[in-house]
Amino acid sequence: MAHNTDEQYHLFRQSHRELNQDLWRLIERRESRLCWRWLGDHDEEGYARYKFEHDGEVYSLQVHRYLYYALYDKLPPVVEHSCDNPWCCNMNHLVIAPAPAITC
């Protein structure tokens, strides 16, 4: 079973430095205005995924979410793409989704 909580992002950054390099190698970097393709696995919704093992458990990171965390050191509830490509790994295309409006 793959765990899918925010904890895994902290865990990955703190305990798997060597895999951080591996993750970065799976990003096809291009000009900053273009979308950066992910060369690894994708989930059924098209999001880039990176799996790693820790203490016998398998975790599956949403790559764009991890990139946001690595860049800004925080994990907002929803990180979206301004380009609408769920697989995109260009950090310039990551945006925090606005909080849902509260209606009475």
Ligand SMILES: [Zn+2]
């Ligand atoms: Zn993009």
